[in-house]
Amino acid sequence: MSSAKQVARARATLDRELQAIEDSLLRMGDMVDSAIDRSLKALAERDAVLAQKVVDDDAEVNRIRFDIEEACLALMATQQPAASDLRTVVAAMSVVVDMERMADHAAGIGRTVIRMGDEPLLKPLIDMPRMAALCREMLHESLKAFIARDAEAAKAIARRDEEIDGLYNQIFRELLTFMIEDPRTTTRALYLLFSAHNLERIGDRITNIAERVVFMTSGVMRELNPEPSDASQLQ
Amino acid sequence: MAVEGASDGVKFQVEGLNFYYGDSRALADVALTIPERRITALIGPSGCGKSTFLRCLNRMNETIPGTRIEGRVLLDREDIYDPEIDVVELRRRVGMVFQKPNPFPQSVFDNVAFGPRVLGLTGNRRGLADLVEQSLRQAALWEEVHDRLSGDALSLSLGEQQRLCIARVLAVEPDVILMDEPCSALDPIATLKIEELMRTLCATYTIVIVTHNMQQAARASDRTAMMMLTDGRAGTVIEIGETQAIFTRPQDPRTEAYITGRYG
Numbered sequence: 001m002s003s004a005k006q007v008a009r010a011r012a013t014l015d016r017e018l019q020a021i022e023d024s025l026l027r028m029g030d031m032v033d034s035a036i037d038r039s040l041k042a043l044a045e046r047d048a049v050l051a052q053k054v055v056d057d058d059a060e061v062n063r064i065r066f067d068i069e070e071a072c073l074a075l076m077a078t079q080q081p082a083a084s085d086l087r088t089v090v091a092a093m094s095v096v097v098d099m100e101r102m103a104d105h106a107a108g109i110g111r112t113v114i115r116m117g118d119e120p121l122l123k124p125l126i127d128m129p130r131m132a133a134l135c136r137e138m139l140h141e142s143l144k145a146f147i148a149r150d151a152e153a154a155k156a157i158a159r160r161d162e163e164i165d166g167l168y169n170q171i172f173r174e175l176l177t178f179m180i181e182d183p184r185t186t187t188r189a190l191y192l193l194f195s196a197h198n199l200e201r202i203g204d205r206i207t208n209i210a211e212r213v214v215f216m217t218s219g220v221m222r223e224l225n226p227e228p229s230d231a232s233q234l235q
Numbered sequence: 236m237a238v239e240g241a242s243d244g245v246k247f248q249v250e251g252l253n254f255y256y257g258d259s260r261a262l263a264d265v266a267l268t269i270p271e272r273r274i275t276a277l278i279g280p281s282g283c284g285k286s287t288f289l290r291c292l293n294r295m296n297e298t299i300p301g302t303r304i305e306g307r308v309l310l311d312r313e314d315i316y317d318p319e320i321d322v323v324e325l326r327r328r329v330g331m332v333f334q335k336p337n338p339f340p341q342s343v344f345d346n347v348a349f350g351p352r353v354l355g356l357t358g359n360r361r362g363l364a365d366l367v368e369q370s371l372r373q374a375a376l377w378e379e380v381h382d383r384l385s386g387d388a389l390s391l392s393l394g395e396q397q398r399l400c401i402a403r404v405l406a407v408e409p410d411v412i413l414m415d416e417p418c419s420a421l422d423p424i425a426t427l428k429i430e431e432l433m434r435t436l437c438a439t440y441t442i443v444i445v446t447h448n449m450q451q452a453a454r455a456s457d458r459t460a461m462m463m464l465t466d467g468r469a470g471t472v473i474e475i476g477e478t479q480a481i482f483t484r485p486q487d488p489r490t491e492a493y494i495t496g497r498y499g
Contacts, residue, residue, distance in 0.1 A: 082494040219484025
């Protein structure tokens with residue numbers, strides 16, 4: 001058997017490249033987190049300039065996604081990772097797609113804010129900031145679980161998607177009531193519904209990340225929340 | 236592992252195999268099944284007994300004085316260490332290809348014809364020529380050498396020499412081909428040709444390959460057995476499974492450590 005030192009040297013390049021991918025994932029996570037945060041702020045404060053900034057910054061998120069995918073490809077081509085290393089790289093490639101879509105959803109909220117113009121909010125925002133806070137917390141926790149290879153934490157995060165779905169259902173029902181009572185509110189209600197729906201989708205993407213963490217640690221691919229969360233709501 | 240009633244499709248059943256060079260135990264309690272007409276790769280760090288194990292499968296180790304074996308090696312449910320077994324016949328059925336191509340310093344034709352002549356497999360000259368051609372075709376070498384069959388085998392490239400050695404094994408109509416690092420002396424193209432050939436041959440033959448090249452095991456085998464030294468410094472099989480599973484989600488942490496380069 002080689003000494004620990006020799007083994008460490010043999011893996012040095014692989015370890016360095018894996019570390020770089022993880023660092024980039026965290027950086028991308030920060031960008032997505034900030035996009036969610038600012039999109040909600042833009043909605044609450046009716047700040048079209050900030051909303052436009054969220055939309056514009058999405059290009060940066062797309063760029064880092066491609067950078068990470070390229071780094072994963074290069075690592076696979078040059079280092080031939082196997083077993084847990086291979087699963088980590090494959091999981092990272094999937095996680096960046098989910099995070100990129102999350103940023104798209106935040107940009108979607110930004111676009112809605114821009115479209116709303118000067119029209120007043122139909123109702124004060126109560127549940128939506130809670131949804132956004134949950135999303136941000138779960139995103140943070142899911143990336144932490146990724147770095148720590150913590151499948152149990154990942155499963156716990158996936159279970160919390162129910163809270164996001166619960167809030168979304170609540171918003172949906174409330175806005176429906178508004179629209180039924182006074183159809184003239186429909187446009188303004190839909191602005192809020194679109195925004196809430198974007199947050200709900202972000203929650204689903206976080207569940208995907210949690211699934212990838214479970215795969216990465218165990219090699220098993222399975223859905224953590226098998227019931228599609230929005231199918232029931234649309235019925 | 237099940238002993239009785241080994242299901243069809245099992246070529247070798249190895250049970251409680253211990254192997255000694257003098258007083259030193261080289262293999263400890265090796266137990267595994269090698270399925271028929273599939274490629275089984277043996278991987279593991281240097282000195283863990285992969286080649287020793289391979290050579291137990293056709294009693295090649297007996298050619299080394301002072302060796303001793305315990306346990307059972309069943310080939311088609313028959314113990315190859317039974318005193319009644321004809322060792323020459325066993326080695327015809329279980330052929331071997333070595334690390335360095337080792338053609339005889341004779342013509343290409345005579346290399347392939349060597350085994351059939353010694354064993355008297357074909358009665359006449361025509362039959363022998365046919366057998367040589369068929370073996371060279373099976374070894375994917377015929378197109379390259381058919382116009383220089385009388386040429387010196389040692390003038391072939393290393394990759395061609397290795398395929399000639401495979402043709403030499405095929406000429407005696409074996410069931411099993413054992414390969415001990417067959418590509419370690421070859422360049423990448425010649426290596427891929429051998430791997431491609433293995434894939435073709437496994438439709439007819441059972442192949443067991445020892446390799447240091449983990450990518451080769453991952454690419455070219457159906458099943459992979461991971462060997463490692465135990466505390467007593469003897470080799471044993473710690474995990475065996477479908478190659479795809481071993482290289483994506485090994486169950487034993489020592490396998491994981493070895494194939495990710497954290498050990499060995």
